[in-house]
Every structure is written in structure tokens, then in C-alpha cells.
Amino acid sequence: MSWDPARLAELARARGPFVRVLVAGTRGSSPREAGAEMCVWADSFTGTIGGGALEWLALQEARAGLAEGTLAPGLRRAQRVTLGPELGQCCAGVVELVLEGIGPDLDTAGEPGWRLCPIDTTAPPPDSLRRAQAAPPRPAPPRLVSGWLIESALSPARPVWIWGAGHVGRALAEVLAPLPDFALIWADVDASRFPPAPPAGVRIEATPDLVALAATVPADAHHLIVTHSHMLDLELCHVLLGRGAGRIGLIGSVQKQARFAARLRDLGHGPGALAAITCPIGDPALGKHPQAIALGVACALVKHDRAAAPCAAAGPSAEPASDPQAESLP
Numbered sequence: 001m002s003w004d005p006a007r008l009a010e011l012a013r014a015r016g017p018f019v020r021v022l023v024a025g026t027r028g029s030s031p032r033e034a035g036a037e038m039c040v041w042a043d044s045f046t047g048t049i050g051g052g053a054l055e056w057l058a059l060q061e062a063r064a065g066l067a068e069g070t071l072a073p074g075l076r077r078a079q080r081v082t083l084g085p086e087l088g089q090c091c092a093g094v095v096e097l098v099l100e101g102i103g104p105d106l107d108t109a110g111e112p113g114w115r116l117c118p119i120d121t122t123a124p125p126p127d128s129l130r131r132a133q134a135a136p137p138r139p140a141p142p143r144l145v146s147g148w149l150i151e152s153a154l155s156p157a158r159p160v161w162i163w164g165a166g167h168v169g170r171a172l173a174e175v176l177a178p179l180p181d182f183a184l185i186w187a188d189v190d191a192s193r194f195p196p197a198p199p200a201g202v203r204i205e206a207t208p209d210l211v212a213l214a215a216t217v218p219a220d221a222h223h224l225i226v227t228h229s230h231m232l233d234l235e236l237c238h239v240l241l242g243r244g245a246g247r248i249g250l251i252g253s254v255q256k257q258a259r260f261a262a263r264l265r266d267l268g269h270g271p272g273a274l275a276a277i278t279c280p281i282g283d284p285a286l287g288k289h290p291q292a293i294a295l296g297v298a299c300a301l302v303k304h305d306r307a308a309a310p311c312a313a314a315g316p317s318a319e320p321a322s323d324p325q326a327e328s329l330p
Contacts, residue, residue, distance in 0.1 A: 022036075182222075
């Protein structure tokens with residue numbers, strides 16, 4: 001998760017001040033990776049840093065800081081946890097946590113880039129961190145160096161449009177909604193087609209003219225087309241390809257893919273554009289149950305985006321990682 005002050009301030013306005021617990025670094029085996037976070041109130045929390053003993057310890061520390069005022073908004077501290085000796089876990093990893101009080105008046109100004117802030121230190125930041133902060137921003141895990149925290153202030157969420165609110169559309173929304181990598185927009189022809197309580201954070205678009213809506217979407221979005229109509233599916237593919245959509249996942253079969261490819265070629269789309277469409281979606285080894293399809297799509301989406309992201313575990317100064325075996329999407 002990247003540093004997103006607007007999101008955190010909105011949470012504090014809605015539910016009161018809280019403690020943000022961030023995994024700022026790991027060594028060896030650990031429950032979660034650097035960048036995992038949770039937001040903790042006296043009686044509840046959201047997010048996870050891995051569950052189990054480490055998360056229980058972090059919850060206790062955060063709630064004690066809230067009660068005692070040592071983690072009031074604007075206050076923060078680092079905590080290094082050795083999982084074996086301290087928590088009795090069989091893994092021998094080390095986890096660096098940053099606990100930070102967040103309130104509704106959190107400063108949300110500033111340009112996208114790197115957040116650099118002191119944790120339990122008054123020393124100036126090392127030159128390496130200053131250089132990283134001045135470099136062109138790109139997503140990367142946070143890290144702690146000489147008492148200073150540096151983390152990306154970029155939002156990692158890529159728009160993912162789900163077209164259709166039938167069984168597969170509902171399964172896709174349920175499986176993808178908790179993932180921080182994506183911002184979900186769910187569209188169908190009528191509000192009655194959506195569940196009474198859609199997954200949290202999903203934006204609903206109910207309009208009788210989905211094709212007109214498709215003509216307005218950003219070019220960098222992913223699309224999952226699972227509507228009730230083959231003709232509507234084809235029209236959506238045509239419009240989205242015309243807008244330069246990055247990836248399109250289409251519900252169907254190999255036969256449907258072949259027929260759509262022929263029709264779309266007739267409509268003027270070349271091989272490069274048609275290569276953006278994956279049909280059928282999901283992982284055949286998992287089966288055709290809606291949730292099984294959704295699991296396959298989610299795995300492919302996450303692998304695709306993380307393989308393409310210019311991010312490596314070494315932090316902001318690392319070179320982009322590549323994975324020649326990354327799966328096609330979705």
C-alpha cells in the first residue's frame with residue numbers, strides 16, 4: 001500500500017483517529033511483505049499485516065498507544081520484531097513496523113512522489129534517501145534507514161471495469177474488491193441487477209447505454225466483459241479497443257474468441273489490438289464455477305500488473321524488475 005493521506009484522512013473523519021501500522025521492512029520469512037498495513041481503532045481494525053501472533057502484538061501496541069496518547073495523531077514510532085525469539089514462531093524472520101497516529105486534520109497536500117519522514121530521530125536524512133526522494137517517482141516498497149521512513153506516495157490502484165452484474169460479475173467484484181492494486185468500477189444496464197450491498201469500495205455505474213459509457217473510460221484501465229448479451233459484449237470490445245484499452249478479458253469460449261476476432265477484424269481492428277483480448281477468462285484448471293473463474297482472473301491480474309510495475313524489493317533506487325514468464329491477462 002502506498003502513502004495515501006487523502007484516504008487516511010477520510011477514514012479518520014468517518015471513524016475517528018486511529019493508528020496506522022505499516023510493515024516498513026522485512027528480513028527472512030515474514031507473514032506479509034513490506035508495504036502491508038492495517039488501520040487500528042480501539043474496537044476495530046481494517047487491513048492486515050499477516051494475522052497470527054505478529055498482528056495480535058501490533059493490535060495491542062496500537063490500542064495501548066491510542067489509550068495512552070503516545071500514538072495520538074502526528075506521533076509515530078518504529079518497532080523491530082524478531083518473530084522467533086519474541087513471538088515463538090517457527091519462522092526466523094525480522095519485521096520492521098512503523099506505528100503512526102492518524103487524525104482527520106492530516107495534511108493531504110503535496111505532489112505525488114516519495115514521502116520522507118523521521119521516526120524516533122532528529123538526525124538529518126541520509127543522502128541516499130534524499131536522492132531517492134528527488135528521483136522520478138515510481139511504486140516501491142517502503143523502507144527504514146537511520147530512523148527515517150521513505151515510502152511511495154503514489155496510488156497503485158489501476159482502474160478495473162467489470163461489465164455485467166450476473167453470477168460471474170458478482171464473483172469478480174467479491175474477489176477483486178479487497179485487493180489494493182485495483183480500483184473497481186462495476187457497470188450494468190440497471191441498478192436492480194446489482195446486489196443490495198456491493199463490496200466496499202466498488203463504484204457502481206448503472207446506465208441503459210453501456211456502450212456510450214465505454215466510450216468515456218480511461219485508456220489505461222483493465223476491462224472484464226461478462227454481460228448477459230453476446231452482441232453487447234461485441235459492441236463493448238469494439239468501443240474499448242477503439243479507445244486503446246490495455247487489456248480486455250472476455251467471458252466465453254475459444255469458439256466465441258474466434259468469432260469475435262473475425263467480426264472485430266471486419267470492423268477495422270488489427271492483430272495488435274486483437275491481442276489485447278483474452279477469451280475465455282480464468283484458469284481452466286480451476287473449473288467454470290463463477291468463484292473459480294474469478295480466482296483465476298484475480299491471479300492473472302495481480303501477476304500481470306506486478307510483473308509490469310517498475311518496482312523491486314530493494315527500494316526506490318532499484319532497477320525495474322522483469323518476468324519473462326508473466327501470464328497474459330486475465
